[in-house]
Amino acid sequence: MKMNIKGLVFNTFKESARNKMFYLLVFFGIAFALSSKLISFLTLGDAMKVLKDTGLAAINFFCVLIAIFTGINLVYKEIEKKTIFNILSKPVTRDQFIIGKFLGLALTMLAALLAMSVIFFLLILLLGGGFDFKILLYFFMLYLELLVIVAISLLFSSFSTPILSFIFTVSLYLIGHVMWTFNEFKSLLHSGLWLKFTQAIYYILPNLDKFNIKNEVVLNLPLHPWTIIFTILYALVYILAVLALTILIFRKREFQ
Amino acid sequence: MKTLEITNLKKTFRSNFLIKKYPVLKGIDLSVEQGEIYGFLGPNGAGKTTTIKCILGLLFPDAGEILINSLPGNSIAARSQIGFLPENPYFYDYLNANELLYFTASLFGIPKAVAKERISMLIQQVGLAGREGLKLRKYSKGMLQRLGLAQALIQDPVCLILDEPFSGLDPIGRKEFRDLILGFKAQGKTIFFSSHILQDMEMMVDKVGIIINGRISRQGLLSEMVSSSTRCHEIICARISEKQLAQIPVHFVSRDNQFIITLDNEADINQVVESIIHNNGQVIAVNPVKKTLEDIFLNELREVQ
Numbered sequence: 001m002k003m004n005i006k007g008l009v010f011n012t013f014k015e016s017a018r019n020k021m022f023y024l025l026v027f028f029g030i031a032f033a034l035s036s037k038l039i040s041f042l043t044l045g046d047a048m049k050v051l052k053d054t055g056l057a058a059i060n061f062f063c064v065l066i067a068i069f070t071g072i073n074l075v076y077k078e079i080e081k082k083t084i085f086n087i088l089s090k091p092v093t094r095d096q097f098i099i100g101k102f103l104g105l106a107l108t109m110l111a112a113l114l115a116m117s118v119i120f121f122l123l124i125l126l127l128g129g130g131f132d133f134k135i136l137l138y139f140f141m142l143y144l145e146l147l148v149i150v151a152i153s154l155l156f157s158s159f160s161t162p163i164l165s166f167i168f169t170v171s172l173y174l175i176g177h178v179m180w181t182f183n184e185f186k187s188l189l190h191s192g193l194w195l196k197f198t199q200a201i202y203y204i205l206p207n208l209d210k211f212n213i214k215n216e217v218v219l220n221l222p223l224h225p226w227t228i229i230f231t232i233l234y235a236l237v238y239i240l241a242v243l244a245l246t247i248l249i250f251r252k253r254e255f256q
Numbered sequence: 257m258k259t260l261e262i263t264n265l266k267k268t269f270r271s272n273f274l275i276k277k278y279p280v281l282k283g284i285d286l287s288v289e290q291g292e293i294y295g296f297l298g299p300n301g302a303g304k305t306t307t308i309k310c311i312l313g314l315l316f317p318d319a320g321e322i323l324i325n326s327l328p329g330n331s332i333a334a335r336s337q338i339g340f341l342p343e344n345p346y347f348y349d350y351l352n353a354n355e356l357l358y359f360t361a362s363l364f365g366i367p368k369a370v371a372k373e374r375i376s377m378l379i380q381q382v383g384l385a386g387r388e389g390l391k392l393r394k395y396s397k398g399m400l401q402r403l404g405l406a407q408a409l410i411q412d413p414v415c416l417i418l419d420e421p422f423s424g425l426d427p428i429g430r431k432e433f434r435d436l437i438l439g440f441k442a443q444g445k446t447i448f449f450s451s452h453i454l455q456d457m458e459m460m461v462d463k464v465g466i467i468i469n470g471r472i473s474r475q476g477l478l479s480e481m482v483s484s485s486t487r488c489h490e491i492i493c494a495r496i497s498e499k500q501l502a503q504i505p506v507h508f509v510s511r512d513n514q515f516i517i518t519l520d521n522e523a524d525i526n527q528v529v530e531s532i533i534h535n536n537g538q539v540i541a542v543n544p545v546k547k548t549l550e551d552i553f554l555n556e557l558r559e560v561q
Contacts, residue, residue: 007362011348018350082346086407089312090363091336255314256269 004092005100012104016070017111025069029062029116034123048129053218055123056135059116060142060214064173066112067105067146071153072165074101075250084255094250098154102243105150113143134217137228144235145211149173151242152206158250176208206238258323259415259446260288260311265320267306280306282470284320288415288448288463293441295461295478296450297553303470304450305343308419312340325414336364339408343420345400349393353384353403356392357410364411371410378406382436398429405436416440418449422456434460458549466553468560478549485547489525491517496537504531514540 016022036054075098078084087097117139125131152172156165182202189195210231216223265284268277281303288294298304309315311322313330322329325337347356354375361371379388382402387395395403401421408416421437422430434456437447451457457464458478465475474481494514501508501515506528508517519525529539547555 004363004365007359010362011351011359014355015348015350082342083348085312085314085342086340086345086347086360087363088314089335089338089340089342090360091332091365092363093332254316255309 005096005103008087008092008097008100009103009107012074012101013107013111015074016105016108019070021069022066022108022112025062025066026112026115029059029066029112030119032058032062033116033120048124048127049218051124051127051129052132052135053214055120056138056214056217059113059120059139063109063113063116063142063146064149067109067149068153068166068169068173070108071105071150072157072162072169074105075154075157076160076162076165079255082255088255094253095247098158098243098247098250102151102154105154106147109143109146109150113139113146132217134213134220134223137223138213138217141211141213141228141231144232145208148206148208148211148235148238148242151239151246155242155246155249158246158253172206173208176206177212179205179207179209207234210234257290257325258287259290259292259325260286260294260448261321261323262286262307262311263321265307265310265322266318267303267310267315268318280470281310281317281320284467284470284472286465286472286475288446290414290446291441291444292462293437293447293460294449295457295464296448296467297452297454297457297464297549298450298467299452299557302467304467305419307467308340308417308450311417312338336411337414339411339413339416341401341404341408341416341418341421343423344397345404347392347400347403347407349391352391353379353388353395353406356403357407360407360410366411374410374412375406378409381409382406383432397424398426401425401429401433405433409440413445415446415448418447420451421449422451422453430456454548454550454553464549466556468557471560473556473560474552481552482546482549485552486522486544487547487551488545489519489522490541490543490545491519491525491528491532492540492543493517493532494538494540496532496535500535500537504528518545 033055036051036058039050039054078087084097088094092100117135121131121135124135149169153165153169156168160168179202182198182205186195186198186202189198213223215221262284265281266279267281268279270277284303284307286294286296296304296307306315310317311324311329313335324334327334327337348359351359357375357378358368358371361368361374366374379385382405384399384402384406387399392400392403401424405418405421408418416437418437421433425433430453437449438460441447461478463476464478464481466473492514496515498508498510498515501517506517506519508515510516517528519528525542529542532539
């Protein structure tokens with residue numbers, strides 16, 4: 001059984017890695033990270049801080065774009081191009097198919113993030129900055145966020161078209177970064193059904209702001225280990241829940 | 257022993273926001289014996305591909321039972337015994353033939369060393385040697401069909417399921433494909449294939465199932481179906497003029513100084529032969545003309561409609 005998934009994982013990785021869009025986005029990510037050096041020249045204040053701030057933002061933006069674009073297309077393309085017939089007619093369960101796709105995407109994101117982060121680290125070292133462990137931690141947290149996004153885009157891709165999946169995933173991504181507004185909204189509601197409803201929505205939607213530790217990295221603010229551990233656990237639980245839902249939907253799908 | 261057995265298979269599609277129902281399969285019963293070539297014949301839209309998709313677990317039947325070597329059709333164990341070639345096979349066009357076959361082998365959990373040997377053998381067998389490194393987006397229809405057959409055979413399956421394997425192939429491709437399939441039968445494999453190309457089917461199959469409007473209207477051994485039915489009789493004669501023949505009177509065509517008379521009624525043979533001899537003609541042969549698969553198929557179609 002293990003072998004079945006291994007084949008799917010590496011094929012998914014191969015598919016994404018042979019996509020021109022993937023290279024284009026990785027290239028732009030690197031180009032923007034490098035151009036942050038220029039921005040640091042043009043601004044006042046701590047040049048290294050500006051470099052880190054804009055560089056990390058560029059890498060974040062392009063990695064999220066790659067996660068969404070590859071995620072929303074993969075399963076849809078398999079169905080649309082009918083390549084799925086050749087997989088599901090083999091001794092591969094639908095659960096294995098979804099897990100294989102997710103792990104393949106996770107590997108793709110790791111490759112993209114590695115390419116961008118290595119170049120970014122080199123840039124910092126070249127410009128006289130030292131190795132900052134917190135930046136490594138930032139990339140790790142970003143990777144967790146990317147895995148959540150990939151799981152969400154895979155969920156939508158399993159039952160809707162790429163355009164709808166794009167709209168749904170981007171909406172959730174944007175909402176996921178303003179989840180603090182829910183807390184403020186909740187404080188306005190004292191009790192009753194609305195409060196429970198808002199609370200339920202709060203727990204269902206992805207709280208992606210948890211993964212953003214850019215301020216702590218750039219401004220060198222303290223970061224509690226428990227915050228990191230809790231965020232890792234949150235990512236694991238959220239990804240497993242989304243994958244379980246995707247599998248449930250996919251088990252019922254028919255391929256005409 | 258039965259390799260494939262389908263009992264009372266039913267499938268309905270829904271559309272218009274799940275309101276309107278379209279029954280596609282209305283209770284299919286069929287069985288394929290081990291080592292047999294089974295031709296699943298039917299017009300477009302009769303339910304051939306839907307049946308195959310139900311066998312493979314791509315569609316879920318509303319009712320009925322599918323057994324593959326006595327195993328439930330939707331089980332992983334059953335699917336590991338099947339090799340499937342879809343109609344107009346679609347593969348990842350960013351891979352080459354070797355990569356696709358390694359990927360397929362991995363889905364069966366075949367170790368890489370075993371796969372390597374098997375793949376080079378299959379590439380040779382289906383006639384793709386020398387082109388295995390080419391990206392699939394550059395493959396022709398015939399080459400994709402060959403590759404489709406190779407991937408269907410990767411785990412040396414007990415049963416091959418081929419959906420319209422001849423569609424889109426040129427006459428040479430069809431002949432080569434037929435020979436390949438007959439070769440697999442010689443190896444003891446069971447082959448179930450759907451088609452609406454009657455000539456190919458007539459040349460290969462042991463058993464035929466005719467599906468019309470979601471029902472099997474006729475099923476049986478091709479040899480029995482064909483031998484049990486005589487369409488007409490032909491009398492070949494010579495040394496007689498068209499004018500004399502027209503007086504008998506019979507329906508005839510002339511070919512190479514000979515005439516071929518077609519008689520629908522067996523009882524007329526003696527009388528026509530006597531008339532020819534009476535006119536100093538020569539009777540060369542009297543042949544019964546067996547019904548072809550096309551006659552049987554068209555007859556079934558007429559009866560159902």
